[in-house]
Structure formats: structure tokens, C-alpha cells
Amino acid sequence: MAGEFDLIRCYFSRPTRHTALAGGDDCALVQVGAGQQLAVSTDMLVEGTHFFPDVDPYLLGWKTLAVNLSDLAAMGATPKWASLALSLPTQRAQDEAWMSALAKGFYALADQYQVDLIGGDTTRGPLNLCVTIMGELPTQTAMRRAAAQAGDEIWVSGTPGLASLGLLIAQHDARIANLALPEQLQQAALRALQQPQPRVELGLCLREWAHACIDVSDGLLADLAHIAVASQCSAVVHAAALPLQHLAEVPIALAQHCVLSGGDDYELCFTAPAQHHLHIKAAAQQLRVKVHCIGKMQRDEGLTGDAQAEQNQGSRASVIVRDAQGRDITPAQCGYDHFQNT
Amino acid sequence: MAGEFDLIRCYFSRPTRHTALAGGDDCALVQVGAGQQLAVSTDMLVEGTHFFPDVDPYLLGWKTLAVNLSDLAAMGATPKWASLALSLPTQRAQDEAWMSALAKGFYALADQYQVDLIGGDTTRGPLNLCVTIMGELPTQTAMRRAAAQAGDEIWVSGTPGLASLGLLIAQHDARIANLALPEQLQQAALRALQQPQPRVELGLCLREWAHACIDVSDGLLADLAHIAVASQCSAVVHAAALPLQHLAEVPIALAQHCVLSGGDDYELCFTAPAQHHLHIKAAAQQLRVKVHCIGKMQRDEGLTGDAQAEQNQGSRASVIVRDAQGRDITPAQCGYDHFQNT
Numbered sequence: 168m169a170g171e172f173d174l175i176r177c178y179f180s181r182p183t184r185h186t187a188l189a190g191g192d193d194c195a196l197v198q199v200g201a202g203q204q205l206a207v208s209t210d211m212l213v214e215g216t217h218f219f220p221d222v223d224p225y226l227l228g229w230k231t232l233a234v235n236l237s238d239l240a241a242m243g244a245t246p247k248w249a250s251l252a253l254s255l256p257t258q259r260a261q262d263e264a265w266m267s268a269l270a271k272g273f274y275a276l277a278d279q280y281q282v283d284l285i286g287g288d289t290t291r292g293p294l295n296l297c298v299t300i301m302g303e304l305p306t307q308t309a310m311r312r313a314a315a316q317a318g319d320e321i322w323v324s325g326t327p328g329l330a331s332l333g334l335l336i337a338q339h340d341a342r343i344a345n346l347a348l349p350e351q352l353q354q355a356a357l358r359a360l361q362q363p364q365p366r367v368e369l370g371l372c373l374r375e376w377a378h379a380c381i382d383v384s385d386g387l388l389a390d391l392a393h394i395a396v397a398s399q400c401s402a403v404v405h406a407a408a409l410p411l412q413h414l415a416e417v418p419i420a421l422a423q424h425c426v427l428s429g430g431d432d433y434e435l436c437f438t439a440p441a442q443h444h445l446h447i448k449a450a451a452q453q454l455r456v457k458v459h460c461i462g463k464m465q466r467d468e469g470l471t472g473d474a475q476a477e478q479n480q481g482s483r484a485s486v487i488v489r490d491a492q493g494r495d496i497t498p499a500q501c502g503y504d505h506f507q508n509t
Numbered sequence: 510m511a512g513e514f515d516l517i518r519c520y521f522s523r524p525t526r527h528t529a530l531a532g533g534d535d536c537a538l539v540q541v542g543a544g545q546q547l548a549v550s551t552d553m554l555v556e557g558t559h560f561f562p563d564v565d566p567y568l569l570g571w572k573t574l575a576v577n578l579s580d581l582a583a584m585g586a587t588p589k590w591a592s593l594a595l596s597l598p599t600q601r602a603q604d605e606a607w608m609s610a611l612a613k614g615f616y617a618l619a620d621q622y623q624v625d626l627i628g629g630d631t632t633r634g635p636l637n638l639c640v641t642i643m644g645e646l647p648t649q650t651a652m653r654r655a656a657a658q659a660g661d662e663i664w665v666s667g668t669p670g671l672a673s674l675g676l677l678i679a680q681h682d683a684r685i686a687n688l689a690l691p692e693q694l695q696q697a698a699l700r701a702l703q704q705p706q707p708r709v710e711l712g713l714c715l716r717e718w719a720h721a722c723i724d725v726s727d728g729l730l731a732d733l734a735h736i737a738v739a740s741q742c743s744a745v746v747h748a749a750a751l752p753l754q755h756l757a758e759v760p761i762a763l764a765q766h767c768v769l770s771g772g773d774d775y776e777l778c779f780t781a782p783a784q785h786h787l788h789i790k791a792a793a794q795q796l797r798v799k800v801h802c803i804g805k806m807q808r809d810e811g812l813t814g815d816a817q818a819e820q821n822q823g824s825r826a827s828v829i830v831r832d833a834q835g836r837d838i839t840p841a842q843c844g845y846d847h848f849q850n851t
Contacts, residue, residue, distance in 0.1 A: 193724060194548035194584040197549065206536035207590070207643070208537070209594045210630050213633070214634070237535075238536050250551040252551045288551050290555055297639040299641035306540065312535075
């Protein structure tokens with residue numbers, strides 16, 4: 168069978184574009200541009216936790232890189248380099264079709280964003296994929312979570328909640344069993360779950376207009392709460408402003424739940440001064456990405472000042488959802504936590 | 510129980526030394542020095558493959574960082590930043606003593622080398638630790654595997670084979686069952702296996718003298734073969750020059766086997782022009798690290814020119830071990846491969 172070095176050579180060695188030394192040595196070597204900071208993020212995907220054992224390997228390869236690119240997007244960084252560590256059961260490592268589809272999915276997205284795979288590791292063990300992604304951005308331009316200001320408008324991109332609907336479909340969840348959802352919506356929802364499109368271009372363009380930004384991986388409210396807590400503000404979301412058009416065939420309560428609390432979307436949630444509203448609309452339109460203004464950052468409404476306590480409370484105090492009558496309809500559970508939801 | 514964010518906050522949040530933004534955002538931000546290249550390496554440690562389920566968590570935390578630092582050492586880079594991705598069974602995540610010992614071991618070594626933990630990921634799943642390490646080195650000074658030249662002397666640092674003896678002891682291997690090894694040697698061997706000392710200072714100092722360098726993780730001959738193949742040379746190792754003093758109580762055949770083919774040592778194997786012999790000896794002595802000159806690089810003796818074919822053959826043609834009479838006594842199997850040795 169193929170050995171460790173053959174696996175890397177067979178499936179994960181392709182020419183690089185902007186790397187001094189990639190693969191096959193103790194380290195990779197890269198040159199970060201003058202005046203640039205390096206943005207670094209790591210995401211690990213585990214069989215049974217992040218994907219089903221029968222996942223399409225192409226989509227798995229894609230998503231492994233996509234969730235990492237999404238972190239760069241949320242910072243406003245240009246993707247450059249990735250390392251990939253793979254723990255593989257022997258059976259998978261021996262399955263040429265599976266391995267080659269995995270690599271194909273990974274490289275499909277890597278090529279789209281000119282990301283060089285510069286190294287990594289291959290080992291035997293339960294299926295686990297760990298990517299560290301690196302990108303560049305001019306020093307002092309990153310969109311940090313802590314940079315939101317009272318008065319900022321709150322925005323979310325694209326189709327939040329769609330991936331979460333996809334998960335309900337994939338799991339044959341009782342809540343959607345009798346809904347007879349249109350085939351087209353089901354396909355779109357599954358695609359959102361399995362092959363998310365990281366909002367890299369949007370993130371780059373938002374550097375000019377936005378204060379704070381985060382990618383929605385744990386759920387809109389949970390991730391928005393990270394911004395609110397870090398920025399010592401309250402986030403007020405208007406239920407009536409939530410984008411629900413893409414979930415029109417879903418009962419409104421479930422649609423709202425998906426949008427507010429569903430994870431795995433990899434849309435961007437960001438805050439920006441109101442005077443940039445039209446610039447943001449125009450810039451997003453040029454990128455053909457929808458953006459929705461869903462609320463406003465406020466001075467510490469309901470905040471106790473103890474950021475840790477807020478986060479421990481499930482972020483309820485720092486994010487408030489209001490209905491058209493101004494009533495607080497914040498849901499009890501806001502997002503996903505690997506060690507709380509067990 | 511502690512949630513994902515609490516786990517990170519509890520155990521893996523400490524002040525950083527040279528990082529613009531660490532932890533708690535979508536990406537970490539670092540500034541690479543002017544005229545410096547970034548050296549990047551990733552190593553993944555999996556329960557059952559790289560360590561026993563009952564491993565001491567302090568030693569596991571230490572070793573997880575050590576094996577990565579060793580890759581920087583082999584390149585001659587100064588360690589700077591690390592990201593840590595953890596997949597944890599719920600039971601481990603809940604075990605405060607275990608988690609806190611893991612973090613303690615990791616930080617003990619991180620502090621020794623001023624490495625900032627800048628981010629990572631925590632997820633539920635089979636126990637798996639993946640570190641991406643980053644370091645700096647002046648552009649064009651890295652010790653690449655491909656840089657060895659015919660005529661270079663071949664060196665190895667420290668106590669190669671000791672970790673491999675430690676593994677035999679830990680596994681109660683039949684080959685050592687009746688040897689009655691001294692307690693002190695057993696302890697030293699287990700320590701070499703469980704708490705390797707990456708040769709960071711030696712790597713930095715070798716940049717001045719050495720051509721090629723690699724860390725010995727898969728076995729001396731196997732790793733030396735990587736240098737030989739990449740440099741299109743043959744490596745001739747003289748059995749009589751092998752350091753065996755630290756294995757004096759072990760039968761010579763077994764000691765040679767440990768030194769030549771045992772993995773997990775994290776010593777440095779390097780090649781350097783003969784005129785630097787005394788400089789290297791002196792520099793190593795100043796660092797209190799032993800270094801042993803064990804052979805010489807030669808022009809492609811036995812090489813077919815097909816680097817891939819060489820590597821596939823288990824590197825036999827590119828590394829030759831000779832006894833005092835000049836006879837070829839190269840062992841049949843040279844090193845460890847995760848997917849060959851199953």
C-alpha cells in the first residue's frame with residue numbers, strides 16, 4: 168500500500184505560487200510582504216462531530232479549507248498559505264478514489280483563492296482533518312471583534328440559516344419531516360451545509376467600511392454576541408429585518424430559529440457606521456453578495472460589565488432580539504458549543 | 510461542564526510576548542520581522558498511534574510542542590508562534606486535572622523557548638493534538654535537506670536510539686525482557702521517549718556551519734536518506750563511528766538497531782564541510798550538546814538518479830552503512846512509516 172510519503176506525493180503535492188519552499192522539508196518557508204501582518208487560523212474537522220462518516224470526500228476536502236478561509240475573510244485578510252494535517256484510518260488511506268476526491272475538493276477551493284498548500288502531516292488514526300490557514304493584510308487594518316462601536320449598524324451576508332436547514336434535512340429531523348419542502352430548496356440547503364462559499368472577497372472589501380466582523384460558524388446570535396462582548400456593547404437585532412426570503416417555504420418560527428441560532432453558515436456578520444450603509448450595499452452588489460442590515464449596536468444595554476459572565480450566560484444579555492412591537496424575543500439558546508451540546 | 514470557550518480560556522490563555530493579536534478572534538495576527546522568512550511546520554499526535562492512552566498528560570503536552578520545535582530546529586529557525594488544535598473525548602475535556610497538566614506541559618516548553626500560543630481550536634472527538642509551529646530565520650539561511658554536498662561530513666547530535674530503547678521498555682518488548690537493564694538507563698530511555706529536548710539552540714548555531722539538516726523522527730538512516738535523496742548524493746555511515754556509549758549496557762546488535770533505525774529521537778542529523786569539523790565540535794560543546802561525526806556524503810554511489818524510486822526502495826541505495834572492514838552492512842528496514850508499518 169501507499170506509504171506516508173507516497174500519500175503526500177500522490178495527492179497533496181502541487182506546484183505553489185508564492186512560497187519559497189513547500190513540502191518535503193522540515194518546515195515550509197514563506198515570505199510575508201513588507202508592511203503586512205500575517206493572519207493565522209486553525210480549524211479541525213472530526214468525523215462524527217463535523218461530518219458524517221459517509222460524507223462525499225470532494226465536499227469534505229472543500230469544506231475543510233472553506234471553514235478556514237472563512238476565518239481569514241472575517242478578518243479581511245488575503246488567503247495565501249495553508250498546511251493540512253490528516254489523520255486517516257488505514258482503510259481510507261488505501262482508498263485511492265476517496266483520497267483523490269478529497270484532494271480534488273481541497274484544491275478546487277485552494278485554486279479559486281490562490282492558496283498554496285505548503286506542508287502538513289499524514290498519520291494513522293481516526294479521521295481528522297486539521298488546517299492552519301495563513302493570509303496577509305496591511306498592518307492595522309484587520310476587522311477585530313472588539314472594534315464595534317455603539318451606533319454601528321449590524322449586518323449579515325448571504326443566506327444565514329440555510330446550512331442549518333440543510334443539517335435538519337440531512338438528519339431527517341422531525342421538525343421538517345412533514346413540510347414537503349421544494350426539491351430546489353432542499354438542494355440549496357444541503358449545498359450550503361456541505362459546500363459553503365467563504366466570503367473572502369466581501370471580507371476584503373469590508374476592511375474599508377466595517378468596524379468589527381466575525382464569520383457565522385456557531386450561529387448568528389452566538390457569534391454576534393462575541394462581537395458585542397468583546398466591544399462592550401449590546402447588539403439589538405430586529406426580527407423584522409432578518410433575511411428570511413430564502414427560507415420562505417419554511418414555517419416562520421423554524422426559519423427564524425435557523426437564521427438566529429443555526430451554525431455552519433460561514434456568512435459574515437459585521438458592524439459598520441450608518442453613514443457607510445449605501446457604500447456597503449453598493450460594494451456587496453458589485454460582488455453579487457447580498458447583505459442585510461439587521462440591527463444596531465448600543466451602549467451596554469443590560470451589560471453587567473463582566474465579559475466572562477456574559478459569555479457564560481449564553482450571551483443573552485449582550486444580544487437582544489426585538490419584535491416589531493419592541494418586545495424582547497431573544498431565544499433561550501443562541502448557538503452551538505461542542506462541549507455544552509453533548 | 511466547561512464549554513469550548515471556557516476550555517480555551519481556562520487552560521490555554523496566557524499572555525503573549527511578540528504577538529499583535531492572539532486568541533479569541535477569527536485569526537491571530539503576527540508581524541514577521543523585516544528580512545526574515547517564516548518557517549512553518551505541522552505535526553499531529555494521535556492517541557494509539559503516537560502515544561499510549563494512559564500517557565502522562567504533562568509529558569503529552571510537552572511532547573506535542575517538542576516534536577514541532579524540533580522541525581524548526583532542523584531548519585535553523587527561531588521559534589515564535591504556535592497554534593494548537595485539540596480534539597478531545599468529553600471525558601478528557603471534563604477532567605480538570607488532566608487538562609491542566611496537559612496545558613502545564615505544553616507551556617513549560619513554550620516558556621523555555623518564548624513561544625506564543627496564538628490560537629487554535631477545541632472540538633469533541635477522539636484524542637488528537639495538532640500543532641502548527643512558526644518561527645523566523647533570515648532569508649536564505651535555512652538548512653534545507655537538498656543542500657548537502659559530496660564531501661560533507663555527516664553528524665548526529667546527542668543520544669540517538671535512546672528514545673527507541675525507551676519504546677521497547679514501555680512496550681515490554683521481548684528483545685529486552687531478559688537484559689536486566691540498569692534502572693538509570695531505563696529511566697533515561699523512557700525520558701528520551703516521553704520528554705524529548707528539541708535541539709533548538711544547536712539548530713540556530715548550525716546555520717553558520719552546516720549545509721543540510723533534518724531532525725531524526727523516523728530513524729537516523731531513514732531521515733539521512735531524505736537528505737541524500739534530496740541532495741542527489743550517497744550517505745556513507747561508518748558503523749564504528751556510531752555513538753553507542755549511552756547504550757553500552759545493551760547488546761551491540763540491538764544498540765546499533767536502535768541508533769540506526771529507531772524513531773522518535775528528535776536529535777539533529779546534519780552535513781557540513783570537513784573544514785568546519787572543529788568549529789562544530791566547539792560550538793556544540795559550548796551548548797553542552799554532544800555531536801558525533803558518523804560518515805561522509807559521496808557522489809551518488811549506487812544512485813540511479815530516480816529520486817522517487819530511491820525513496821520507494823526504502824532508501825537503501827542512498828544510505829550505506831559500512832563496517833570497519835568496509836563491508837556494506839546496511840540494515841534491511843531503515844525507518845518508520847505510518848502506513849507501511851501497519
